[in-house]
Amino acid sequence: MMRPDSSLFSRRADSISRADALGALALRLVTYLAMGFLFFPILITLMVSVNPQEFILPPSGFTLEWFRQAWTSDTFVRAMGVSLWLGVAATLIANALAFMVVLAMVRYDFRGKALLNLLIMSPLLIPTTIFSLALYVFFARLGFGSGIPALVIGHSIHVLPFAVRILTASMQNFDLSLEEAARNVGAGPVRTMVSITLPVIKTGLVSSLVLYFVLSWNDFPISVFLAPAGWTPLPVELFSYIKFQYDAVGAALASSLILISIVVMVVIDRLSGLRRVLR
Template sequence: MKTSRPVAGTLAVAGYIIMIVPILFVVATAFSAGSTLKFPPDGLSLRWFGEALSYDPFLESLVTSLQLAVASTAIALLLGVPATIAIHRGRLPGKNIVESLFLSPLIVPELVVGLALFQQLVITYNLENASVLLIGHTALLLPYAVRVTGASLANADPSLEEAARGLGASPLRTFVTVTLPILRPGLFSAALLGFVTSFNNVPLSLLLQSRDARTLPVTMLDYVQQSYDPMVAATSTLILGATVVIAIIAERTLGFAKIFGGINR
């Protein structure tokens, strides 16, 4: 079958190759039987997967990353959903300015955001614990909560909520029975994007980390600087496998079309 856009098709194929081929190299290296990180691997072995699963710094930072991603995503949604409703349904003066402020972390480089938070929280207020990292990740995820849930709300018919209130439903009942189901695709989308963004973040975590709060990507970066064995490749492969499993479960239970319906409409 011939395509009517050969240039676009060629660029798409090139993009897939650029993204996928390096991942395949990492996966292949993870099964190496050798002691150095190189391709092609020296034989095949599951040795480094066992090393990765028993390496305490990786396990401790994994727990920290999971807790941080869940907490920051939840807080971002708790703050972002009311802001979204106020922007799209309320009579908020200067709506465009308020929305731009919430979206600003997407425009400003993460290093700049991290440096600003480091200056204010660590240097000025002398905070050196996990709360600094939580505040930073929450600020980073707020734009996803506002923008993605806002896409679902903007595409919905406001007359549905007006009809519920006209029939005597209280604002809380209207939100639970009408607004929340409308927001469901955006909530799932924002939660997935927020969790992945927080879990994989390096620049912000690198600046705001503390002794009792080190994320897995930062720990892996430190390990690569000191060692050159395939354990990091094995860890990356395990994370990739877990991501694929989550994606399959999400597709089978809800479907990506429903999850991301608030954006694609």
């Protein structure tokens, strides 16, 4: 009886391990190239925003003059006020809707539950520009087209899937025996919700509120389709500015939005973890 050639198996194992190593190296290289492609424009924007000589690179020094001009411009300050009001309104509406939806989906089984979840997550499956255009056509058929109500509703729908994801992660880890204990000592549904449920999931609530606000604050497609004349959010105002003004003020304002978003991501990661939010 012939014995298998151990050297043949060894050579095959070596070739497989080399192929795996080459595959891992290629995947890592592609990942680094993709990250560089995504982050290089951000790096250029940050460099331009602190360069005294505007768009001449590499930077010849460091200045915050462009940031000062951006944050003291009447046009941008007014647009910031619009975005602030819009972000707060959309955040509160989306958070309230998401909380009620998550309570129903986590605690109860009902017909159409999977369809409801798919419907809520559908804005994540559709390109934002197409989604924004569809909202504009829908509201136009209702007779009021672009306007403040349409804009607030559009932003609320846009951030709702993220709201549902974060609150679902918080509610799935909630111990229902805490509510049962509260009801056993005479607490009603509202008292139980305010005294037990909300304090326990407050980390998820705070994380979701901050994330919704930043998503609404930075949103451009929905705002450009639904914002009424004279009520322009900051991203749309910034886009209009950089189309006609060739200076570093726009880069400074864009850098401010980038830095604010980074700070928010760090805060959310410290509060509840980005993996729980994004999974």
